Amino acid sequence: xxxxxxxxxxxxxxxxxxxxxxxxxxxxxxxxxxxxxxxxxxxxxxxxxxxxxxxxxxxxxxxxxxxxxxxxxxxxxxxxxxxxxxxxxxxxxxxxxxxxxxxxxxxxxxxxxxxxxxxxxxxxxxxxxxxxxxxxxxxxxxxxxxxxxxxxxxxxxxxxxxxxxxxxxxxxxxxxxxxxxxxxxxxxxxxxxxxxxxxxxxxxxxxxxxxxxxxxxxxxxxxxxxxxxxx
Numbered sequence: 001x002x003x004x005x006x007x008x009x010x011x012x013x014x015x016x017x018x019x020x021x022x023x024x025x026x027x028x029x030x031x032x033x034x035x036x037x038x039x040x041x042x043x044x045x046x047x048x049x050x051x052x053x054x055x056x057x058x059x060x061x062x063x064x065x066x067x068x069x070x071x072x073x074x075x076x077x078x079x080x081x082x083x084x085x086x087x088x089x090x091x092x093x094x095x096x097x098x099x100x101x102x103x104x105x106x107x108x109x110x111x112x113x114x115x116x117x118x119x120x121x122x123x124x125x126x127x128x129x130x131x132x133x134x135x136x137x138x139x140x141x142x143x144x145x146x147x148x149x150x151x152x153x154x155x156x157x158x159x160x161x162x163x164x165x166x167x168x169x170x171x172x173x174x175x176x177x178x179x180x181x182x183x184x185x186x187x188x189x190x191x192x193x194x195x196x197x198x199x200x201x202x203x204x205x206x207x208x209x210x211x212x213x214x215x216x217x218x219x220x221x222x223x224x225x226x227x228x229x230x231x
Contacts, residue, residue, distance in 0.1 A: 138191035
């Protein structure tokens, strides 16, 4: 997987939940928890792509402490941040993650890399487009080629799509896309970090996984969330 790299977008500012990546569980920020999880995939480059603003210097310090690579770029034009990041680190294939998903499943990342390798597609996701997703909100993984990213960067002009990076992939027919679907529909489950109240659920899941010495696969998390719903 030497040509593959995880590019994790993270910034301090968020209209819905400012500085959410610094919120702590058991003396660890959610960003640290996320980085610890993805570092379990030993063969991948991990790059935190943040902004040029001084308010995100703390992200750089934290990433350096965690031993991962850093890229700094434009805040709103996240597509350009991804493109120049991938170019600098000479990635042929990019795994896109966001700081909104601190409980990402490393096993699912590896599974999706293998599917991507064998599918001959430009873009693979498990939760977008959202109307086709059967995975929980919070398990979001996207994989695409540098070739497709370059075309996206050159032809996508809409500021909204450039901020959300991958919209253009499934809007244009010249990209070959695929969405991964599990056997059962888990799309009604949620453990993304968008609002302050989401920390309650994420803390419960994190503590449950640690208490039971579980790795935190998507299936394990959903199983636990089902028990919460039934009580």
